[in-house]
Amino acid sequence: MDFGFGVEDEEFRAEARAWLAGRLGGDFAGAVGRGGPGSEHEGGPERRAWERELGRGGWIGLGWGSDAYGNRRATLTQQVVWAEEYARARAPGRYGHIGENLLAPTLLAHGTQEQRDEFLPGIARGEALWCQGYSEPGAGSDLAGVRTSAVLDAGSGSGSGLGSGLGSGSYRVTGQKIWTSLAHEADWCFVLARTEPGSRGHAGLSFLLVPMDQPGRIEVRPIRQLTGTSEFNEVFFDGAVASASHVVGGAGNGWRVAMGLLGFERGVSTLVQQIGFAEELAGVVRCALDSGAAVSDPVLRDRLVRQWAELRVMRWNALRTLGSSGSSGTSGSSGGDAGAPSVTKLLWGRWHQRLGELAMGVRGAAAAAGPGDWSEESPYELDALQRLFLFTRADTIYGGSDEIQRNIIAERVLGLPREAR
Template sequence: MKLGFTQAEEDFRQEASDWLNAQMQGEFSDIRGITSLTEKAERRIEWEQHLGEHGWSCIGWPSKWGGRDATLAQQVIFAEEYARAGVPGRVNHIGIELAGPTLLAFGTEEQKQRFLPGIASGKTIFCQGFSEPGAGSDLASVRTKARLDGDEWVVDGQKIWTSLAQISDWIFVIARTEEGTKGPKGLTFLMMETDQPGIDIRPIEQINGDAEFNETFFDGARCPADSLIGAVGDGWRVAMGLLSFERGVSTLGQQMAFRNELDEIVAAAKANGKANDPIFRQRLAKAEIGLRLMRYGALRMLSNTDHSKVDGAALTYKIQWASWRRDLGELAMDVLGQEGEIADGTEYEWSTLPNLFLYSRADTIYGGTNQIQRNLIAERGLGMPREPRGVK
């Protein structure tokens, strides 16, 4: 397992850090430190385009498609320095980390030429149309349907939790294209423009007052017949390939954001005297230990080159960080006390730590609930019998 970096890699770190900090202290200082994914959306899109102009948007992609052919170590370093500099989360995360790699792996040359330059330049924003009211963690239960009508697919159904659909240009959709099929069979992976009469996007207000998520309704929405990725009925394989990209190098950048949150909690505890309480010191130490263990686990996971074996670290990572951050949110509120219950502004505007608490309540639910994660660990990692799926 690789736990350090070479001098050349540290030189790359310095280059990335210098550039990112210069932007956050200069032209884009107004977006530094923003935690909401919907705040200053137009400026955030401008930031995506600025990243693309300077070759920092998708550094792990091939240079042919706007990347830098960056090594895994360089991608990890950039993700860490991105979070360390206080740069807000990517509003085109879905395009850069999921849609783009999926197109590189499964798309035709024509599809790559059609989509990848726009994603890399920040001019094409993507969102994801997977979950439905009755198909969240159980993705194979999707009921959204698509049928061919001449040279177009016609889509009817509903998706939910479509992050940033309100600012997205395209959505990739898993739809059932073979009547009568169940489970993973008969699904097709489609790419659709969001700005059309057949798509209705409705925001979902979250507990922290934000509206990052949306319901997306399809009523006769259309896309060209060649907009599918892979073959008809091959959507499950493509979707599973896409989800495998979700646990990539961004995990280390995510942990740097966690580091920033924990450091702010420690600073608050020192300021209000809670750091002198042995119980709070113990809880802060436990949080520190958990964060360091996650880093080592992520490095081990990313260092694994034997893809023929099930990676236990990869199976446990989601439940590990989600549970840790949920506890971190509770620690933040306990440290702040009554101060944490008062918003900074006249509207529903929370500072970093109260917002951490509110947002982290969902961490153990989205992206696969803790219950689903335990099933994956048991069945795929430990080889235990599958959970009964019901009796017909």
Template sequence: MSSVEEFRTEVRGWLRTHLTGEFAALKGRGGPGREHEAFAERLAWERHMAAHGWTCIGWPPEHGGRGASIGQQIAFHEEYALADAPARVNHIGEQLLGPTLIDHGTEEQKARFLPPIRAVQELWCQGYSEPGAGSDLAAVRTRAALHDGEWVIDGQKTWTSLAHEAQWCFVLARTEAGSRRHAGLSYLLVPLDGPGVEIRPIVQLTGTSEFNEVFFDGARTHASHVVGAPGDGWAVAMATLGYERGVSTLGQQVGFRRELEALAALATANGALADPLLSDRLARAWTGLEAMRALALLPATPPSLAKLYWARWHRDLGELAMDVRGAASLLAAGAHGEAYDLDDWQRLFLFSRADTLYAGSDEIQRTIVAERVLGLPKEVRA
């Protein structure tokens, strides 16, 4: 196996060679609050990556991956971000469901679902949150029961990222009548193109709709499409959340650095850097980013602590961007003719308001750190 630096050089060279021609215009496209940008073209780009062996690089070779080490995966995500390559469309399948199936799925499930994920032929979304069961995931009420060799599913999921583009959803549902909290849940793989499934996009503050409500009204999936044993869905769901905070977050930090550098350049150009308060906040943002990277590289860092740190840092960066821009930040000028047309800084500010909520709210992360890391008494729950 090549060294990390050799692997980094290979990644850099491939991106330099292939992120050209028809794909050159995709640089910087997509990402949080901008998932609507050039989605079909980004899908084609990712299938191009798959054809050259650059998807699922951390998966074991027997499942179509390259068996890349943690160091190599970090190098890949960093180089991908440095190349300003477009935001990935297959993150949920590749980074969340794929590792879950590799560790917890049956051989039949691996053979059926892993190859289309690696080839970017089937896209996935995550069916966890519900009205009244977002941060408190154990309160899910979506239910499923076996009938004639199929799971029949009824319920509602919300904040389901990219459900309108996905073909499949992994769904946490209550499969044991009368069960409460973590017991009696199952982790089901559900097709979204069958009867009994309705997807309604949710319009966000940014004016875009990458989140959705998903309604299941007698939706069906095969009895074999349960990961782990029926009733053991909580453990499988928690494993998936662990993969969600993996090495790809190092690439995310490269994106944060690019945002901060661009903001510092803007502050220099428009004179905002002369304001000692704004100058101090920019300096604090820079030292905060360095601390974030150091925290992420420590193997013992609890995922909840890392999530708390980067979410608040990025939200604060969005607020700082508005202050650097001054009064102009309050106007959606409609530069492209639309009545509500945001620039990159306005979109950053609005979408980063959600950073402290999605993937586990700050309040939930603090409770996890208090109980599981610091060993404090558990919160009293009804």
């Protein structure tokens, strides 16, 4: 595959670099480098304002395949250029990536034109923030175990008090979701719920768009992590209202829509992630050089080189996967390769976890101590490498555990017998 950058791509790069430099050197200078995995709690108000700034510049929705919603339209290589420049500028961690990179492509693929016209402009302006209601306490990576229910109430729409767009009927959503990133900030949640009573497994599920501003009907409880921060949450639905017109793909077709969304999850955004990984690796290398461990410990030096080489392999694999998705440039599409998202997740999850372990190995015994004095009255603080190590413990679990990814590859790609249930 020839994945090169042409003259127009480099012109696009210059424009993106100049725009980012102008904005991040001005009102948003304080947001540079803030947010992202492990530090999602940082700079909330500034990062919400940054989403709106991106929207005003038309930089949200480059890969939607249409510029009808106030967004720019970019080729696949230009999307990669933007991702690279964004990461290299250390621009703020995105609050709107779930709406832009997950929901929007799903609406473009499975939604009605009315749903696209209602929801995509708000995402493109950086105003509407979304979260994902998939996992439950008894249904994590195996979403076929979803128990959250949604019951159609044909006469409840006009009296719900939730504003326009509810139509003449609505669903009442009851249940619990967990590990819901940014639920405490989100305006909307796309929820996988069981709309056919008595159904099991993949059948009877629907993909609903649920407004989060429903006091008394939706409760968000932060989950405190090892890092001391709370980036994801438990969400409890107690008769929350979702319009019947906000079911994507039709009632009972939720599994097909949900699986389609997961195919969008690991696309161009994977390259953004890898640039962030490269910066983290560079920090670990600097620490090894400063401490002398890179010189005195040949085994550790070999591990550093392996991490660098494996990161390069992941980049080329990501480019290969993107290149096989066709020429449309739709964000995140993985084409017909059913195993590509699972392979990608397995690669980066274990790589990042090993990087966290390597960061502690470079530090030695000092890695166990905080940067300041600790006491019961003064809780511990973490430096960047300690936060990296603790956060990466979850890399092989969230977003689909390694065990589930291997099952997907075995059953859907290699054609091996399905696991006994």
